[in-house]
Every structure is written in structure tokens, then in C-alpha cells.
Amino acid sequence: MKRVCVNCEDQNDMQAFSGETHTVEFRGASAVVKNLSGFRCPSCGEVEFDEESAERYAEAGDALVMAARAEAGSELRRIRRKLGLNQVEASRLTGGGHNAFSRYETGKVTPTPAVINLFRLLDRHPEEVDRLKRA
Numbered sequence: 001m002k003r004v005c006v007n008c009e010d011q012n013d014m015q016a017f018s019g020e021t022h023t024v025e026f027r028g029a030s031a032v033v034k035n036l037s038g039f040r041c042p043s044c045g046e047v048e049f050d051e052e053s054a055e056r057y058a059e060a061g062d063a064l065v066m067a068a069r070a071e072a073g074s075e076l077r078r079i080r081r082k083l084g085l086n087q088v089e090a091s092r093l094t095g096g097g098h099n100a101f102s103r104y105e106t107g108k109v110t111p112t113p114a115v116i117n118l119f120r121l122l123d124r125h126p127e128e129v130d131r132l133k134r135a
């Protein structure tokens, strides 16, 4: 049976592969997933994993996201406490709703790079938080 690539117009028959190692990346972290199999388009390189491989690849990606959230959450909590802010005050500075910081710190939501970058700057220049609170 012909497996047509859904990514390009070439209507190519996708070619089976197996035993490949792929790397999943998320925000500078990566995980290696071995022994993956599926099909690849000879024109555009689009890959379609088989069910079991797709599941393992997705799980590896999810684990990276969860690890990044946990790390960002504990970093934000440390800096927020250093700045003498409660979670509501920190949420007011960054937007995203009054309980945004609670969700970041408990790892329920991934903070945007803008939030992380602002707090890293404040970590280095904590005196600037007073200027923001007045604004």
C-alpha cells in the first residue's frame, strides 16, 4: 500500500526505516530516543513514526517539557522570594492572571521566556523591582 507524504505535494511513496536514533529538543535540553521506526518521504524528509515509536518519542518530549517547567518554577520561586514578592505581586508584574506565579511555581504552566528573562534580570539587579512596583 502506498503511503503518501502529507507534508509535500510530491505524492511520493514514503520509505520504511527502522532502528534509527532521534534527538528530541526543548529549550536547550535534549533527549535521545533509540530504535525508532516508521516512514520517511524521499522528497522532503518528513518522518512519520509508527505507533509505538511515536509514543516513545512523544513521551521523551513530554519529559523534557516537565523537567523544564520544574526547573523554571523553582528558579522563579527562588528569585521571587529574594525580591520579597508574594505570588500575586509577582503575577501583577508579569501579567498572565493573578495566580500565574502559583501555576509557574507548581509546574502546571511553562512560563514564557519573557517572564524568565525579566526575573533573571531582577535576580542580578534586585533594586530595580521597586521601580517596577511603582509603575
Ligand SMILES: [Zn+2]
Pocket (backbone or CB within 6 Å): 005, 006, 007, 008, 009, 010, 012, 041, 042, 043, 044, 045, 046
Ligand atoms: Zn514529502
